[in-house]
Amino acid sequence: MAKYIPTIGLEIHAELKTATKMFCASKNDASEIRPNSNVCPVCMAHPGTLPTINKEAVRHVLRVGIALGATLADYTEFDRKNYFYPDLPKGYQLSQYEYPLVRGGSLSGIQITRVHLEEDTASSIHDEKTGATLVDYNRAGVPLMELVTEPVIHSAKDASDFGRELQLLLRTLGVSDADMEKGNMRLEANISLSDTEELGTKVEIKNINSFRAMERAVEYEIKRQTKMLENGEKIIQETRGWDEVKQATFSQRVKEGSADYRYFPDPDLPSLQLSEIREFAHDALRSTISELPWQRRARYVGFGIKLEDAALYVREPGLGSFFEEVVGAFGGDAERIKLASNYIANDLVNLISSNKASSDRRDRSGRDTIYRDEITISAGNFKKIISLLGDKKISSRAGKDILAMCLLNEEDPEDVARKKGLFQDSGDVAGTVSSIIKANPTVVANFKAGKTSALEYLVGQGMKALKGAGDPVALREAIERALK
Numbered sequence: 001m002a003k004y005i006p007t008i009g010l011e012i013h014a015e016l017k018t019a020t021k022m023f024c025a026s027k028n029d030a031s032e033i034r035p036n037s038n039v040c041p042v043c044m045a046h047p048g049t050l051p052t053i054n055k056e057a058v059r060h061v062l063r064v065g066i067a068l069g070a071t072l073a074d075y076t077e078f079d080r081k082n083y084f085y086p087d088l089p090k091g092y093q094l095s096q097y098e099y100p101l102v103r104g105g106s107l108s109g110i111q112i113t114r115v116h117l118e119e120d121t122a123s124s125i126h127d128e129k130t131g132a133t134l135v136d137y138n139r140a141g142v143p144l145m146e147l148v149t150e151p152v153i154h155s156a157k158d159a160s161d162f163g164r165e166l167q168l169l170l171r172t173l174g175v176s177d178a179d180m181e182k183g184n185m186r187l188e189a190n191i192s193l194s195d196t197e198e199l200g201t202k203v204e205i206k207n208i209n210s211f212r213a214m215e216r217a218v219e220y221e222i223k224r225q226t227k228m229l230e231n232g233e234k235i236i237q238e239t240r241g242w243d244e245v246k247q248a249t250f251s252q253r254v255k256e257g258s259a260d261y262r263y264f265p266d267p268d269l270p271s272l273q274l275s276e277i278r279e280f281a282h283d284a285l286r287s288t289i290s291e292l293p294w295q296r297r298a299r300y301v302g303f304g305i306k307l308e309d310a311a312l313y314v315r316e317p318g319l320g321s322f323f324e325e326v327v328g329a330f331g332g333d334a335e336r337i338k339l340a341s342n343y344i345a346n347d348l349v350n351l352i353s354s355n356k357a358s359s360d361r362r363d364r365s366g367r368d369t370i371y372r373d374e375i376t377i378s379a380g381n382f383k384k385i386i387s388l389l390g391d392k393k394i395s396s397r398a399g400k401d402i403l404a405m406c407l408l409n410e411e412d413p414e415d416v417a418r419k420k421g422l423f424q425d426s427g428d429v430a431g432t433v434s435s436i437i438k439a440n441p442t443v444v445a446n447f448k449a450g451k452t453s454a455l456e457y458l459v460g461q462g463m464k465a466l467k468g469a470g471d472p473v474a475l476r477e478a479i480e481r482a483l484k
Helices: 055-067 156-173 211-230 282-286 293-301 307-315 317-330 334-358 379-390 396-408 413-419 426-439 441-448 453-465 472-483
Strands: 005-015 079-082 092-095 110-119 123-126 133-136 143-149 185-194 203-208 238-243 248-254
Touching (some): 005 211, 055 110, 055 143, 055 156, 055 282, 092 110, 211 238, 293 307, 307 317, 307 334, 317 379, 334 379, 334 396, 379 413, 396 413, 441 453
Parallel strands (some): 203 238
Antiparallel strands (some): 005 185, 079 092, 110 143, 185 203
């Protein structure tokens, strides 16, 4: 049986953060809930109106190009992409065809074909009760960046990983919120299968609204096309949608080619010679870009922390900011930094998430984001907890309890440990070890006979005697020394 290799290319759209729309002065506000309130004669295509180019939107796309290591255009122009649909008031979309703003570059090892700028369409709202479709033109004309990858992706997971990294980049640059729940970012995947070096017939899945949905849609489409090819059926070039309920793709229309859109330069907009615009010079754009996500991850990993923790701090700027403060407090102490990272990425995150859930506090974006102002312990007091742990003055259990108390009430960790009797006393540990050895001669004999599980029993008894305030690692070492 032939082995069919999937090849995937992505087209990702992201609405840009600008004060106004792409070609007019109407407000660009994704949070507006009143339909058809951010509209004007230009974006509604009234006769006699003339568009103007949003300079900030162009700058955003060029900054993305710099971050991708791409080639920025010197000459560019906007084209009319002609098709009719109710969400397109002009009967054409202003986009870029032959002269995009950005060519080439890469992200996460995936080559980029192009990044261009266009205007978004209106929103279609389907009324299930009446069967009517209403159109809200608030989104019509919003600046929209489209990024197209080369067809070099070969798995659903790699496709979703790329999308997540692009989302993170757009947020880091501040060019887009890239919130998929709000439609700020939309995914499209082109999938083909072949058992030769030539690409097969591609099928496009449009308007996927989450990374998990993209993984499922791509995986389904690979299985569907594989089954068809194995049965001797022919794949047709078409556009398909994703049904989240049925967990299946469905046919929407036969795929158009570029000729169907009858592209031609828009006569109402001037072409741009970008080298003549001072703000668009490469150095000027580069100076606006700080540390990029992959650079920050590498820097954090350089502290000796786990890669997944570093990724968390980059993905969650609130946690990353707190981690930076703690790192600054510890200087170059690698062991304390690793210990601190473990407590931030696990205990601190779990405590904050639990507190948010119990208080029914909804996150401002709908995501599981932790903001800096939700971390109600200072970096200084957090450092004190880590120092107490590192110096073996408190147990790991005590550290978790003190952290929880300090989140609720910003007290000095040492005062909390003293009030609650959580300090470990070396004399208490030695006395406890002596007592449990005397009280459990049979278990001691079993351990000396080679039964390693007996040691865990003795450690458990010691922790019980110390009321959870002991360090199990230190206690285990003390028992082993006493039994030698």
